[in-house]
Amino acid sequence: MERETIRNAARIVLGASLVFAGISHLTFARKEFQAQVPDWVPVKKDDTVIWSGVAEITLGASLMLAQGKHKKTIGxxxxxxxxxxxxxNISQYTHHRNAFGLNTNRKRFARLxxxxxLIAWALKSTRK
Structure with a gap:
């Protein structure tokens, strides 16, 4: 398989994963995502989850649809x-909040x- 094809597939899978995560923010996993919102965020936890879900859907769709020179910017x-x-994620670990099956300090720490x-995936899949 050609490198560009692999990068495009990785970019599209990452984008689809973000769209799914964003939809889950708005629907079935809203409470779970609230466990990850740090207490210092000056917005209600549910509002933070909703807005981050909208951001994830937008970002995921952008990753999937990005063309040419825009791929790097979206990445x-x-x-x-x-x-x-x-x-x-750090807040969930330090405050010992259970969500998404992360119900031990070891699991929450490993998730970090x-x-x-994910950062590397976003960058690598959008570069030539």
């Missing part, structure tokens, strides 16, 4: 988004290592 935005939401992978 940078996705990378920034994954960086911006990382404090939520996936965020850098």
């Amino acid at each position: 940078n935005i996705a990378s920034a988004f994954f960086t911006a939401v990382f404090p939520g 290592f996936f965020q850098p992978l």
Whole structure:
């Protein structure tokens, strides 16, 4: 398989995953996502979950549909988004909040290592 084809497939899978996550923010996993909102965020937890869900749907669709020179820009935005939401993962760990089956400190801690992978995925799948 050609490298460009693999990168495009990775970009589309990441985009589809973001759309799914965004939809889950707005529907069946709303309460679960609220566990990740840090207490210091100055917006109601449910509002934060809704707006981040809308952002994920938009970002995911943008990743899937990105063409040419726009891929890199969208990849940078996705990378920034994954960086911006990382404090939520840290908050879930430090406040011992159970969500998404992350019901032990070990599981919550292990999840922290996936965020850098998402950042790398966003960047790598949108570069030539």
